[in-house]
Amino acid sequence: MVSKLLTHFVGFLALAAFDDPTDRDVRFALVRALALASEVSSAAAFPDTRAGFVPPITRANRKTNPTANSSAGSQAVTPPCVQSHAQACLRRHGPHLESFAPRHTLHDTSPVPPHAAPAAPPKELARSFLGVFRYSGRALELVWSTSRTLTIALALLTLIAGLLPAGIAYVGAHIVDAVLGASKLWAAHGTAPLRSVFEWVVLEGVLVAAMAGAQRGLSLCQSLLRAQLGQRVNVLILEKALTLELAHFEDSEFYDKLTRARREASSRPLSLITRTFGLGQNAISLLSYGSLLFQFSPWAVAVLLLAGLPSFFAETKFSGDAFRLFRWRSPETRMQLYLETVLAREDHAKEVKLFGLGPLFLQRYRDIFHMLYRADRDLAVRRDSWGFGLGLLGTLALYGAYAWIAASTVMARITLGQMTMYLSLFRQGQSAVSAMLSAIGGMYEDNLYLSTLYEYLETPVPAATGTVRHGATPEDGIRFERVSFTYPGAGEPALRDIDLHIRPGESLALVGQNGSGKTTLIKLLTRLYSPDSGRILLDGTDLREWDESVLLQRIGVIFQDFARYQMRVGENVGAGDVTHFNDEARWREASDKGMASDFIDNLPAGFETPLGKWFNDGRELSGGQWQKIALARAFMRSRADILVLDEPTAAMDAQAEATIFEHFRELSGGRIAILISHRFSTVRMADQIIVIQDGRIIERGNHGQLMAEDGHYAHLFSLQAQGYR
Numbered sequence: 049m050v051s052k053l054l055t056h057f058v059g060f061l062a063l064a065a066f067d068d069p070t071d072r073d074v075r076f077a078l079v080r081a082l083a084l085a086s087e088v089s090s091a092a093a094f095p096d097t098r099a100g101f102v103p104p105i106t107r108a109n110r111k112t113n114p115t116a117n118s119s120a121g122s123q124a125v126t127p128p129c130v131q132s133h134a135q136a137c138l139r140r141h142g143p144h145l146e147s148f149a150p151r152h153t154l155h156d157t158s159p160v161p162p163h164a165a166p167a168a169p170p171k172e173l174a175r176s177f178l179g180v181f182r183y184s185g186r187a188l189e190l191v192w193s194t195s196r197t198l199t200i201a202l203a204l205l206t207l208i209a210g211l212l213p214a215g216i217a218y219v220g221a222h223i224v225d226a227v228l229g230a231s232k233l234w235a236a237h238g239t240a241p242l243r244s245v246f247e248w249v250v251l252e253g254v255l256v257a258a259m260a261g262a263q264r265g266l267s268l269c270q271s272l273l274r275a276q277l278g279q280r281v282n283v284l285i286l287e288k289a290l291t292l293e294l295a296h297f298e299d300s301e302f303y304d305k306l307t308r309a310r311r312e313a314s315s316r317p318l319s320l321i322t323r324t325f326g327l328g329q330n331a332i333s334l335l336s337y338g339s340l341l342f343q344f345s346p347w348a349v350a351v352l353l354l355a356g357l358p359s360f361f362a363e364t365k366f367s368g369d370a371f372r373l374f375r376w377r378s379p380e381t382r383m384q385l386y387l388e389t390v391l392a393r394e395d396h397a398k399e400v401k402l403f404g405l406g407p408l409f410l411q412r413y414r415d416i417f418h419m420l421y422r423a424d425r426d427l428a429v430r431r432d433s434w435g436f437g438l439g440l441l442g443t444l445a446l447y448g449a450y451a452w453i454a455a456s457t458v459m460a461r462i463t464l465g466q467m468t469m470y471l472s473l474f475r476q477g478q479s480a481v482s483a484m485l486s487a488i489g490g491m492y493e494d495n496l497y498l499s500t501l502y503e504y505l506e507t508p509v510p511a512a513t514g515t516v517r518h519g520a521t522p523e524d525g526i527r528f529e530r531v532s533f534t535y536p537g538a539g540e541p542a543l544r545d546i547d548l549h550i551r552p553g554e555s556l557a558l559v560g561q562n563g564s565g566k567t568t569l570i571k572l573l574t575r576l577y578s579p580d581s582g583r584i585l586l587d588g589t590d591l592r593e594w595d596e597s598v599l600l601q602r603i604g605v606i607f608q609d610f611a612r613y614q615m616r617v618g619e620n621v622g623a624g625d626v627t628h629f630n631d632e633a634r635w636r637e638a639s640d641k642g643m644a645s646d647f648i649d650n651l652p653a654g655f656e657t658p659l660g661k662w663f664n665d666g667r668e669l670s671g672g673q674w675q676k677i678a679l680a681r682a683f684m685r686s687r688a689d690i691l692v693l694d695e696p697t698a699a700m701d702a703q704a705e706a707t708i709f710e711h712f713r714e715l716s717g718g719r720i721a722i723l724i725s726h727r728f729s730t731v732r733m734a735d736q737i738i739v740i741q742d743g744r745i746i747e748r749g750n751h752g753q754l755m756a757e758d759g760h761y762a763h764l765f766s767l768q769a770q771g772y773r
């Protein structure tokens with residue numbers, strides 16, 4: 049419809065021109081005007097009035113595509129209508145596709161349904177508009193420190209790409225006027241100087257080539273920067289992860305922040321910069337179009353800007369709504385991610401298959417999707433309806449300006465060349481305005497990501513204050529003095545008023561029901577957590593005062609959920625002491641102590657055999673074999689004088705267990721050995737046995753004393769012994 053009207057109008061001009069035989073050469077201008085009309089109509093039919101959350105690369109490509117800002121005078125480039133269709137399609141579907149990826153912030157996870165979101169007051173709109181620039185400075189800093197050369201190149205090319213379209217439109221107008229002038233001369237005298245026409249044509253060709261070069265350069269700089277920046281941000285994230293405490297990793301909200309920061313590390317900072325620069329580029333273009341259009345009429349400039357305003361405010365409002373929506377559904381998207389992991393990861397595959405959990409979990413996954421989809425759809429429908437309505441205003445403005453410019457041409461106030469230029473400027477001005485809107489929409493999302501990234505990077509971690517390398521009372525061993533501890537967010541303390549003393553050379557066994565607090569006690573001893581009250585002393589000095597590296601060197605620990613590194617056998621053992629990570633002699637020594645040497649020697653490449661199934665030729669081990677590897681890892685810490693084994697033999701065969709504990713005292717030498725076990729046959733060998741219940745010590749003594757007491761320990765021991773009779 050729009051296109052028809054436009055074509056009719058140009059047709060009217062054509063007829064008028066053909067009626068007058070002296071103006072027959074106007075045909076050239078009309079051909080050009082017709083080409084322009086088709087561009088204008090496609091731009092009007094698919095106004096770029098909304099900024100969906102299109103993946104950043106797409107958006108960036110659009111910015112860097114030579115046709116996106118091409119002038120009507122540049123015939124060498126692809127018609128923008130083709131682009132418009134593709135982009136409109138992406139914009140329509142992109143948000144749905146992408147918005148199902150989890151998005152959230154840590155500040156606000158309150159359930160605010162998106163439909164309930166009240167209309168933002170003007171003040172809030174202004175704040176949210178300014179908010180899009182909140183992280184631009186920091187992102188720029190990041191990009192600048194990653195590569196100064198590329199950042200400067202990006203800035204220069206953005207400037208050039210912003211100025212050239214107006215230049216091309218300007219030269220286009222001169223081509224039309226030069227052709228018209230020359231053709232009149234030709235009609236009158238049979239000869240005409242073509243030199244000036246060719247000069248303008250060559251100049252336009254040069255400008256179009258420069259534009260294409262600038263766009264290519266932009267895209268090159270962006271891809272180089274993307275790679276460098278991705279690596280930089282990932283390293284920053286991982287470096288920070290090394291400084292975090294265990295509590296951080298056990299906090300689901302924090303863990304979310306970490307995974308989200310990692311997942312989008314390579315794209316978001318650059319995307320924000322690209323969009324910020326794109327915004328600048330379009331603003332420069334808009335300024336240059338405006339200054340040319342100003343010569344026609346200042347009102348034309350005002351119409352161009354005002355026509356974009358309604359869409360702009362709508363975009364700001366809907367981007368804010370999208371933000372709230374993403375925050376609101378954070379827990380659901382996290383659950384979706386988790387279900388994906390359960391359904392698609394090898395470590396869950398056995399159970400999922402055997403218990404037939406697949407369909408059940410898949411259904412849950414689908415249900416969450418449908419719930420999220422409904423919210424997404426509502427937002428998208430509102431956004432698109434408003435976008436369409438307000439986009440019509442833009443179309444109206446365009447056609448009003450079109451009629452005005454055409455009438456001015458008919459009345460000979462401007463030349464045909466100027467008409468093509470002004471129309472082109474107006475159309476391109478509109479697309480610059482809508483590109484700016486798109487950039488702003490995208491910048492909201494980039495800001496959300498960057499806020500998560502910076503929140504993560506700025507997570508306060510307690511400074512490592514301890515400096516003590518030798519205890520105040522050497523040979524005093526470990527003391528717990530009225531130690532209590534509650535996990536963050538937990539209602540009940542995991543440990544209460546724990547008092548104990550272990551001297552060097554002694555072994556301690558911790559016994560108790562599941563969840564009684566045994567592992568927690570080890571976590572406090574290894575400083576993974578700090579007590580809420582009371583204190584833990586090593587050689588007479590509070591653990592908090594110890595230099596962390598010295599302390600860790602003194603403790604060798606293997607937890608029940610030890611790590612299974614998808615690396616070589618030797619490296620799995622060597623991980624116990626990073627200073628001897630690749631020391632084959634030490635691998636062998638530790639493996640002998642951990643009873644792992646026999647089966648390692650039978651592996652195809654011995655210590656060189658890769659373990660796990662993540663990589664080619666990796667061997668999977670049995671549970672007991674993995675446990676022996678873990679035990680060997682603990683024995684790698686030859687300098688450690690505290691050895692902690694949290695259920696070290698649960699998966700081992702009886703023979704291995706018996707042998708390991710025969711050597712238990714001998715292996716621990718002058719060390720402190722702490723053992724957590726549910727097997728009383730091994731526990732009984734310890735010098736001191738502590739029975740924990742509900743976080744309290746309820747019995748203590750050696751095996752003989754506890755049996756004589758005939759309490760909880762004696763009861764459990766007899767129960768287990770009966771099982772073997």
Ligand SMILES: Nc1ncnc2c1ncn2[C@@H]1O[C@H](COP(=O)(O)OP(=O)(O)OP(=O)(O)O)[C@@H](O)[C@H]1O
Nearest residue numbers: 298535538542560561562563564565566567568569
């Ligand atoms: N990271 C955690 N956050 C919150 N609570 C926890 C955490 N880890 C353990 N708990 C809780 O603290 C209590 C003690 O747990 P702990 O792991 O110390 O028990 P345990 O005696 O080692 O049990 P098991 O014999 O099953 O290994 C339990 O009630 C448990 O639910």
